[in-house]
Amino acid sequence: MKHSLLCLYAALFSLTLCGCSDDTEMDILDVSVPDGYALSAGTSTIFLNSSKAFDTPADWVSGAFATRFNRGDRLYDDVRTGSNSYGGGLGPVYAGYSCGSCHRNAGRTKPTLWSEGGSGSTGFSSMLVYITRKNGAFFQDYGRVLHDQAIYGVQPEGKLSVTYTYETFSFPDGDTYELCAPSYAITEWYADSIKPEDLFCSVRIPLRHVGLGQMMSLDPHEIEQLAARSNYPEYGISGRCNYISERGVTSLGLSGNKAQHADLTVELGFSSDMGVTNSRYPEEICEGQLQMSQGSMMGLAYDRLDVSTGDMEDVDLYMQSLGVPARRNIDDPKVMQGEENFYRAKCHLCHTPTLHTRPRGSVLLNNTQLSWLGSQTIHPYSDFLLHDMGSEIMGVGLNDNYVSGLARGNEWRTTPLWGVGLQEKVNGHTYFLHDGRARNFVEAIMWHGGEGEASKNIFKNMSRDDRDALIAFLNSL
Ligand code: HEC
Ligand code: HEC
Incomplete structure (x- = not known):
């Protein structure tokens, strides 16, 4: 064949x-x-x-x-800074400092879940943590994604922590395998603590490109x-298909772990993951957060776009x-x-x-x-x-x-x-599945239910x- x-x-x-x-x-x-x-x-x-x-x-x-x-590749990997000059615009709160920080080698940067029990105190986690209220609404002071990093002088929105429950199972032939069920919590909220009873939190490790x-x-x-x-x-x-309706157009969802995007999310990646504003998402992600109006933020201007449409198209072309x-x-x-x-x-x-x-x-x-x-x-x-x-x-x-x-x-x-x-x-x-809970192929397969x-x-x-x-x-x- x-x-x-x-x-x-x-x-x-x-x-x-x-x-x-x-x-x-x-x-x-x-x-x-x-x-x-x-x-x-x-x-x-x-x-x-x-x-x-x-x-x-x-x-x-x-x-x-x-x-x-090559331009797109550079824009994808260059470490963004918090400054206002070209290549800047990072933050003030963010989850990653370049696309490549999370998608190292256009892949799946090793998450800190297992080594540091979550975001970790040092370094950088490479994950996206989606947060909502139990009724599905976003938290006004936080937005869609928890930004567990921040530029100098600013507080991250919070930190992710994970604990695993371990259980051993047997194959019919007597071999065993172990599964680890994660339980997530968020600590060090920058402002009002959200009660765990009112929080849904979905952790994603990056996808391979x-x-x-x-x-x-x-x-x-x-x-x-x-x-x-x-x-x-x-x-x-x-x-079944996921469909996305945006600006009056309905398209088939293809990218993301829930096929929740119709495109390669370049504009969203710059904005939501890094705080880098652009023509599709001109607002800072932390717009309205209390610390935006505080002293440490006053020196930074937030009225211009941090990355041009031409730059973003080259990143799209690169991928x-x-x-x-x-x-x-x-x-x-x-x-x-x-x-x-x-x-x-x-x-x-x-x-x-x-x-x-x-x-x-x-x-x-x-x-x-x-x-x-x-x-x-x-x-x-x-x-x-x-x-x-x-x-x-x-x-x-x-x-x-x-x-x-x-x-x-x-x-x-x-x-x-x-x-x-x-x-x-x-x-x-070899961490697999949307949140990296599987440590190898066997565990990834054995988590398949439904x-x-x-x-x-x-x-x-x-x-x-x-x-x-x-x-x-x-x-x-
Ligand atoms: C903080 C880490 C982080 C940063 C920074 C980041 N990503 Fe991602 N990326 C992810 C995660 C996690 C997912 C999976 C998201 C999901 O399913 O909800 C993802 C998914 C994607 C996908 C979907 C891939 C697929 O196979 O469906 C694309 C495309 C992508 N990212 C491009 C980018 C680009 C372009 C940038 C920079 C502008 C970027 N990402 C920055 C973590 C990151
Ligand atoms: C009913 C549809 C379905 C079937 C059948 C199925 N899979 Fe999957 N598979 C999925 C989905 C959906 C995911 C993503 C789950 C997640 O990330 O939580 C997945 C994820 C995976 C992953 C993890 C990939 C990664 O990069 O994280 C592997 C490996 C995998 N499947 C292998 C298999 C193998 C081998 C079989 C057959 C024994 C199989 N699957 C059968 C739907 C299926």
Whole structure:
């Protein structure tokens, strides 16, 4: 089967090359796939097995696009300062000091949850902590995200702390595994303490930046058809779409752990995560906070935008033009056995192996088209749909009680698994799931409940050898 797939890729490649009349649009690409690798995103696939695997441009990035890519890359990684000059605008309260501070190497910066029990007293946590009242309303003095960092002279809004409850479970064959259920609290509120009884708090570790351009080029109809068709009552699986309505336009939600965003959230990232104002979010995130009018803040002017739309478009372009790492070790017998087991356990009913991008590719903030991303066969291992993941396991399951658009507390977007096997190499840790509670692949799978329950149980009932093979397959993605 793998052989015929490769032939199909080869055929697609030659079609693309023949159909390419405009050389400035499509550079001639090396079509040969090295032994043991498999394409994951057509012309954007890169054959890298290193810490740079998420943070390298696709081969088609050249000329003026390369200049803009490199600018976007710099803007993404440059440490923002609190000053008012170019590259400044950080804070006064913030969660990260650059996009790359949380998405190191375009990946998932190691969270401080496990090493420091939450935000930690020193250093920086790399997480986003969403806070609401139990009735869903935002806290007037805090906003949507808890900003646990602040520039000099300003108090952070509060600090996250986590405690874990540990429980050991057994596989039918006698092997054991442990799950850790997190319990979150917020301490050191800068102003009025919020009573724990009135607080919902959802913790997110960053998402890997693998295949973002491909995700933005998906054909919404293909995803909607999956939602309409992906009813597998025998396995209790039925995904649904999230939709976002903004300024009178309704679009399909694709990005974020609850598919709560229709785009790559560049403007929101600058504003909400870093306090860097821009044309879409011109207000400081702490607007209205008492400390804004206090002495220490008086020297700073807040009446101009900290980052331009052109800069943000280059950041958008940078993320969308990143290469997607190829699958590795595909001829390893253990990996091949694991791939079969992935299908046997029905993982593929949510982690959809193959999707397609629409004919013309994606469109950036200022309407620049990235046509290279169009008409590609891609392997994201996600249906980009919401699934009820249950609330039962250890009395909580994956439910965070946090509503995002149409997504309820127990609903999560299927995480795309492309690149998941490289996370350890890129970011030096194997924490998985939206809040990093899983310390390895086995724990990530064993937290699947709700619609994932039947699939999880097939994995659970496999022999140790078959479970190990499935993990070897995940490591090849
Ligand atoms: C404080 C840490 C932090 C900072 C700073 C940050 N992010 Fe993120 N990012 C996250 C987290 C956490 C998520 C997951 C959010 C969720 O699901 O609610 C995320 C999600 C994303 C996603 C969605 C990816 C996907 O696969 O769906 C994109 C795109 C993104 N961030 C881009 C950016 C950009 C661009 C910047 C800088 C302007 C930025 N981020 C700054 C933590 C951060
Ligand atoms: C019902 C749909 C569904 C099925 C079936 C399913 N998953 Fe998932 N998977 C999800 C969702 C949704 C998430 C995100 C959950 C979260 O972050 O809280 C996820 C997350 C994961 C993650 C963590 C990824 C990361 O980077 O954090 C792994 C690994 C994973 N699944 C593997 C599997 C495997 C292996 C199987 C089959 C045994 C499987 N899944 C079956 C929906 C599913």
